Amino acid sequence: MPEQRRILIVDDDARNIKVAANALNDTGVVIGFAKSGEEALNRLRETPFDLILLDVMMPRLDGFQVCSRLKEDPRTAGIPVIFLTARTDEESIERAYEVGGIDYVSKPFRTRELAARVRVQLRQLDLIERLEFLATRDSLTGVFNRRRFFELGSVMLAEFRGELVAMMIDVDHFKRINDAYGHQVGDAVLRQIASTIETTLPQGALFGRLGGEEFALLVRVRDAEEAMVYADRLRECVASIDLAQVEGSGLRCTISIGLSVAEGDVSLDAVLNEADRMLYRAKDEGRNRAVLRG
Ligand SMILES: Nc1nc2c(ncn2[C@@H]2O[C@H](COP(=O)(O)OP(=O)(O)OP(=O)(O)O)[C@@H](O)[C@H]2O)c(=O)[nH]1
Known part of the structure; x- marks a missing residue:
């Protein structure tokens, strides 16, 4: 039985965190949250997360800057980031992918759509982990190859x-x-x-x-x-x-x-x-x- 997946929701508005967390109720994940970019980076240094839902417009460090920092650090570079933002202009969407985001959902979002997009990313994670296991383990004994x-x-x-x-x-x-x-x-x-x-x-x-x-x-x-x-x-x-x-x-x-x-x-x-x-x-x-x- 695989461990429960952990998702970090980052938003400076507590109400947005609550709405996103509720949308993920049925996905069976464990939710953590951070109310600023700095808090998110600190939490990620201490606790492993499998996926991040990241707001863009936040005071001091915005979501793009947070994502760039995560991608520069080998310990966090592999965590997929879904941007969750009120910005819908094409330039922002392009920027989100450029800084390493894997998906982009605009607010206000449809709850079932958000949950579906999260599930897709979690399935990809399962696949990546499976492939990584096969590439790094000895097939007879299961120890490192x-x-x-x-x-x-x-x-x-x-x-x-x-x-x-x-x-x-x-x-x-x-x-x-x-x-x-x-x-x-x-x-x-x-x-x-x-x-x-x-x-x-x-x-x-x-x-x-x-x-x-x-x-x-x-x-x-x-x-x-x-x-x-x-x-x-x-x-x-x-x-x-x-x-x-x-x-x-x-x-x-x-x-x-x-x-x-x-x-x-x-x-x-x-x-x-x-x-x-x-x-x-x-x-x-x-x-x-x-x-x-x-
Ligand atoms: N069943 C099995 N045998 C393997 C595997 N890999 C290598 N072997 C066998 O391991 C044996 C190694 O034999 P040798 O190198 O002569 O060494 P040894 O008989 O262990 O003798 P010493 O190392 O000198 O004590 C060979 O018969 C290989 O066919 C494997 O994955 N499974």
């Missing part, structure tokens, strides 16, 4: 350089599972491992499947020791997964982990390569173990 992992990982590295550890995680002797039980069971095992790892993730950690039976993790840690404690716990969690539901015959599997702390101005590629080298060492040393560069 390689592309998204690298996109988010680069941002994370820029922000938390020096506090991050990269981990490369590989399932041990996975080919044997495929060979013995078939590819479908192999798939189910990968899904189970991914979801188990997800349940252990500390706040803010980034986890993705880079391909095959290889996963990667970026985690904020105080020091290398904390990273090793976490990696060992992760390993134990996977080793203790009861794969009985998957295969029913006492099937177990283990993972090996290579770790590298992101130091200096190391790139994401470099730190993951280093973690990968440590992963090979873990495999060489007998598997079901974690090895930290150092």
Whole structure:
């Protein structure tokens, strides 16, 4: 069940807010409101909204200026804006689209028409989110795919350089599972491992499947020791997964982990390569173990 959509109505006249909110009664959305452009920008910094109904004529910051600012900020640029205004001249309508508005409704509006236009935008949002999910997730496990992992990982590295550890995680002797039980069971095992790892993730950690039976993790840690404690716990969690539901015959599997702390101005590629080298060492040393560069 998707979360309820949130709509922000921005108008300097409280009566207009009330009329618009009433018009949306049957759409099942949660309504927030702001009585000036400044208040709207502040609210949007604190609370996420899915759609904005924006008046144009307001003192100080007008609706066009508010919309331009929203579109300049990557955190709010994706929120669709419907202008709701008494202005009906062609120049204003053109301007509304130029500054990034997605629709334009003139006041006084017809309530069912406003609700219908809002519903159209909410349907578009559902579609965009669905497409975004497909483009950024691994289809087998639902965790981030390689592309998204690298996109988010680069941002994370820029922000938390020096506090991050990269981990490369590989399932041990996975080919044997495929060979013995078939590819479908192999798939189910990968899904189970991914979801188990997800349940252990500390706040803010980034986890993705880079391909095959290889996963990667970026985690904020105080020091290398904390990273090793976490990696060992992760390993134990996977080793203790009861794969009985998957295969029913006492099937177990283990993972090996290579770790590298992101130091200096190391790139994401470099730190993951280093973690990968440590992963090979873990495999060489007998598997079901974690090895930290150092
Ligand atoms: N079921 C399934 N198997 C996959 C998938 N992707 C890769 N594999 C299999 O994963 C296996 C990886 O085998 P190897 O690279 O030899 O490694 P391994 O058997 O895990 O051995 P070590 O990594 O050395 O412990 C191959 O048999 C691939 O076919 C997938 O999406 N589903």
